[in-house]
Amino acid sequence: MLVAATLAIFIAMTLAIIRGISGPTFYDRILAVNMFGTKTVLLISLLGFVMGRPEFLDIAIVYALINFISVIAVLRYSDTNQFKHTPATETSNHQSTEKEH
Amino acid sequence: MEIVINISSGLCLFIGSFVCVSGGIGILRFPDFYTRMHAVGVTGTLGAGMILIGLMLYSTDFLVFAKLVMILLLTLLISPTTSHVLAKAALHNGLMPKLSQNTVEQSSLEQESKETASSKS
Amino acid sequence: MLIGLFNNWIVVMLMMIGLYIVIAHGNLIKKIVGLTLFQTSVFIFYISMAKVVGGTAPILADDIIQYSNPLPHALILTAIVVAIATTALALSLVIRIKAAYGSIEEEEIQRQDNQIQADKKERKQA
Amino acid sequence: MIDIVLLTLLLAVAIAIIRMKDLFAVVMLSGIYGLLSASFFVAMDAVDVAFTEAAVGAGISTLLMLVVITMTGRSENTTRHKPFPALLLVVITGCLLIYGTLDMPYFGSADAPVHSHVAPRYINDSMQEIGIPNIVTSILASYRAFDTFGELVVIFTAGIGVLALLSSVRRPDNGDKIVCINYSMHEQHLVVRIVTKMLLPFILLFALYVQFHGDFGPGGGFQAGVIFAAAIILYAMLFGLSTARIVINQPFIQLISATGVLLYGCVGLVSLLNGGNFFDYNFLSNDAITGQHLGIFLIEWAVGCTVASVIIIIFFNFADYRERQQSNENEHNQESP
Numbered sequence: 309m310l311v312a313a314t315l316a317i318f319i320a321m322t323l324a325i326i327r328g329i330s331g332p333t334f335y336d337r338i339l340a341v342n343m344f345g346t347k348t349v350l351l352i353s354l355l356g357f358v359m360g361r362p363e364f365l366d367i368a369i370v371y372a373l374i375n376f377i378s379v380i381a382v383l384r385y386s387d388t389n390q391f392k393h394t395p396a397t398e399t400s401n402h403q404s405t406e407k408e409h
Numbered sequence: 410m411e412i413v414i415n416i417s418s419g420l421c422l423f424i425g426s427f428v429c430v431s432g433g434i435g436i437l438r439f440p441d442f443y444t445r446m447h448a449v450g451v452t453g454t455l456g457a458g459m460i461l462i463g464l465m466l467y468s469t470d471f472l473v474f475a476k477l478v479m480i481l482l483l484t485l486l487i488s489p490t491t492s493h494v495l496a497k498a499a500l501h502n503g504l505m506p507k508l509s510q511n512t513v514e515q516s517s518l519e520q521e522s523k524e525t526a527s528s529k530s
Numbered sequence: 531m532l533i534g535l536f537n538n539w540i541v542v543m544l545m546m547i548g549l550y551i552v553i554a555h556g557n558l559i560k561k562i563v564g565l566t567l568f569q570t571s572v573f574i575f576y577i578s579m580a581k582v583v584g585g586t587a588p589i590l591a592d593d594i595i596q597y598s599n600p601l602p603h604a605l606i607l608t609a610i611v612v613a614i615a616t617t618a619l620a621l622s623l624v625i626r627i628k629a630a631y632g633s634i635e636e637e638e639i640q641r642q643d644n645q646i647q648a649d650k651k652e653r654k655q656a
Numbered sequence: 657m658i659d660i661v662l663l664t665l666l667l668a669v670a671i672a673i674i675r676m677k678d679l680f681a682v683v684m685l686s687g688i689y690g691l692l693s694a695s696f697f698v699a700m701d702a703v704d705v706a707f708t709e710a711a712v713g714a715g716i717s718t719l720l721m722l723v724v725i726t727m728t729g730r731s732e733n734t735t736r737h738k739p740f741p742a743l744l745l746v747v748i749t750g751c752l753l754i755y756g757t758l759d760m761p762y763f764g765s766a767d768a769p770v771h772s773h774v775a776p777r778y779i780n781d782s783m784q785e786i787g788i789p790n791i792v793t794s795i796l797a798s799y800r801a802f803d804t805f806g807e808l809v810v811i812f813t814a815g816i817g818v819l820a821l822l823s824s825v826r827r828p829d830n831g832d833k834i835v836c837i838n839y840s841m842h843e844q845h846l847v848v849r850i851v852t853k854m855l856l857p858f859i860l861l862f863a864l865y866v867q868f869h870g871d872f873g874p875g876g877g878f879q880a881g882v883i884f885a886a887a888i889i890l891y892a893m894l895f896g897l898s899t900a901r902i903v904i905n906q907p908f909i910q911l912i913s914a915t916g917v918l919l920y921g922c923v924g925l926v927s928l929l930n931g932g933n934f935f936d937y938n939f940l941s942n943d944a945i946t947g948q949h950l951g952i953f954l955i956e957w958a959v960g961c962t963v964a965s966v967i968i969i970i971f972f973n974f975a976d977y978r979e980r981q982q983s984n985e986n987e988h989n990q991e992s993p
Contacts (some may be wrong), residue, residue: 309418309419309422309423309463310422310467312422312423312426313422313423313425313426313460313463314658315426316426316427316429316430317426317429317460318661319430319433320429320430320432320433321433321665322433322665323433323434323436323437324433324436325665325668325669325688326437327436327437327445328681328684328685328688329668329669329672329681329685331681333442333499333504334678334680334681334684335442335495335498335499335504336442336445337680337681337684337685338495338684339436339442339445339446339449339495340436340684340688341684341687341688342449342453342491342495343432343433343436343449343453344688344691345691345714346453346457346484346488347429348691348692348694348695349457349480349484350425350429350456350457350460350461351695352695352698352706353460353461353464353477353480354460354464355658355695355698355699356698357464357467357468359586359699359701360586361586361587361591362464362468362470362473363470363472363473363873364587364698364703364873364874365473365476365477365480366476366707366865366866366869366873366874366875367694367698367703367706367707367710367874368476368480369476369479369480369483369862370707370710370711370862370866370879370883371691371694371710371714372480372483372484372487373483373487373855373859373862373883373886374710374711374714374715374886375487375491375714376487376490376491376855376890377715377719377886377889377890378687378714378715378718378719379491379494379495380491380494380848380852380890380893380894381718381719381722381723381889381893382684382722383494383495383498384893384894385722385723385726386498386502386726486851486854486855487851487855490847490848490851493847493848494845494847494848533660533762533763534762534763534765535757535758535760535762535763536660536663536763537659537663537763538754538757538760538763539754539757540663540664540666540667542750542753542754542757543667543670543750544666544667544670545750545753546746546747546749546750546753547670547671547673547674548670549746549749550674550742550743550746551673551674553738553742553745553746554738554739554742554743555732557679557732559679559682559721559724559725559728559732560679560682560732562721563673563682563683563686563721566686566713566717567670567673567686567689570689570690570693570713573693573697573705573709574663574666574693574696577696577697577700577702577705578659578700578763579768579770580700580701580702580770581700581701581763581764582764582765582766582771583764583765583766584766585701585766586701587701587702587703587874588701588779588790588791588792589703589789589790589791589792589872589873589874590782590783590789590790590791591789596766597779597791598700598701598702599770599771599775600775600778600779600791600792600795601770601774601775601778601795602702602770603702603704603705603792603795604704604792604795604796604800605803606702606705607704607705607708607792607796607878608796608803608804608807608878609807610705610708610709610712610713610878611708611712611807611811611878611882611963612807612810612811612814613712614712614713614716614717614720614967615810615811615814615815615966615970616810616814617717617720618720618814618818618970618974619814619817619818619821621720621721621724621974622817622818622821622822622970622973622974623821624724624728625724625727625728625821625822625974625977626821626822628727628728628729634728634729
């Protein structure tokens with residue numbers, strides 16, 4: 309069951325990476341990084357049990373904290389004009405999403 | 410007794426992994442940022458909680474158990490906060506939700522309510 | 531062989547990706563990201579070298595006989611912190627370059643430098 | 657098996673980084689890259705390294721790059737110079753390196769040359785010689801203390817370099833405007849502020865735990881320093897740089913960073929004066945093991961102080977430069993129309 313859960317986490321991580329790469333808006337990327345961070349916390353906890361030495365869970369705590377700090381940092385420093393959401397800043401062809409804007 | 414604990418922890422892990430994978434599919438398949446965030450926000454907390462509870466049932470050492478509880482508490486505190494901040498920042502920076510074509514009036518309504526909310530705060 | 535050397539090959543590929551970014555991209559921040567990739571690939575190389583099949587983390591416990599090699603871990607641990615310090619130094623150089631040239635594209639900076647050189651020469655000839 | 661999956665994901669992320677034009681996306685992906693490589697380190701039993709990489713690679717380095725991007729602009733110029741010679745060079749070098757790996761010992765083999773030289777001594781004798789369970793800490797702080805001293809001086813020098821490049825004497829009249837910017841920016845972040853206030857004591861306590869627990873589990877001065885600095889950075893981000901500077905002012909933090917290096921050097925000198933070699937902790941006390949414990953304790957503290965304060969210095973100067981730039985721009989905008 310532990311191995312199956314690890315596999316499931318891997319699948320979720322892969323999907324998050326795909327969203328992080330394809331993106332369209334930069335909030336999607338932050339979301340992907342955030343989700344990836346949560347999944348990494350779970351992966352580390354699971355790996356400890358899979359490998360038989362679960363006493364190193366401190367690492368997972370650090371991951372959770374760092375994940376929080378980096379998301380806050382992104383939002384704190386995205387206040388300049390270049391991060392205002394306009395269709396021109398889109399990087400891929402998903403611009404139809406913002407027609408109403 | 411041992412069998413009961415094993416089965417229940419396996420069940421927790423299974424539910425947790427299922428929720429995690431469905432969250433992953435959600436982030437990939439949903440049409441716009443807000444729905445994606447909904448998928449991640451809901452499944453992130455629930456999936457993490459279930460998997461951590463499953464691991465708690467597995468653990469034999471008290472210290473390991475305590476650390477898992479700590480991770481669970483942190484996740485419960487941090488995950489909703491980040492979702493909240495993310496959605497708020499996206500809305501403030503002008504990213505609008507994708508709406509179907511016949512609800513444009515609704516979107517303008519929403520714009521108004523947003524403005525009143527921001528003037529209140 | 532495929533499984534036995536897979537880690538090394540991935541490390542080589544990551545390293546070459548980092549090198550390619552450093553050579554082919556003109557943007558200074560992208561170059562720094564490339565350097566980070568290169569550094570991380572070296573870290574991965576060392577750490578995967580330290581692994582022993584069947585071993586566990588090098589923290590002594592009573593009922594464990596086989597440990598992974600702790601020496602590369604100690605080397606890389608310090609290297610990571612040094613890497614962040616040097617990256618920060620590089621980034622602050624980028625900030626100053628941006629302040630001085632108004633751009634962080636390598637070609638633009640070079641063009642401005644050449645311009646200054648040419649101006650100086652003209653002034654000398656005059 | 658786990659490592660193969662993780663390495664493949666790493667490769668995919670790296671390839672995506674090449675192709676990205678948006679620097680913000682590049683930085684986000686490099687954050688994912690850091691998290692992935694840290695998970696790989698856990699799978700490779702390198703718990704101490706994973707600890708450091710998690711805090712540094714995924715947290716601090718992403719954060720610093722982000723601050724710089726907001727100052728220097730987000731999009732990359734699309735033209736690459738000489739992509740084909742570069743590609744050729746890279747492919748040739750890569751092929752040579754792969755040819756070189758054919759002679760390497762296979763992954764995980766216990767009789768590889770790496771494992772035959774000094775490592776057995778560390779694994780077998782460190783409990784008798786040093787007396788702490790975490791072998792990585794005993795190598796880092798005792799067997800190779802001189803190495804670590806060098807690394808610490810490098811970090812300190814990098815801190816000085818950042819100071820020399822970015823710091824400036826703050827004009828007092830500018831302070832009010834910066835406070836104004838901060839105020840307008842943060843009044844809406846109520847929820848995060850409350851959560852952060854709840855979390856901060858926990859993070860600081862956790863940093864201390866990591867500092868003291870480094871002998872028995874993953875942790876130590878480097879990790880604790882980074883976590884401590886991360887807590888201060890979080891505070892500075894949400895409550896404004898000027899508020900954070902009241903808590904930790906610049907001269908104080910500079911003093912701490914220098915004190916760390918000095919303390920480290922002094923431990924070596926004391927052991928030298930007591931009749932041993934440089935960094936021979938056996939001579940710090942009458943009992944060899946007690947001496948080792950004392951030496952490692954002091955050195956971990958020195959490392960923690962210097963790392964924490966250098967990272968705080970770096971962040972403060974970056975953020976300060978950014979705020980000054982922003983207030984200058986605002987002034988400029990107000991004057992121009």
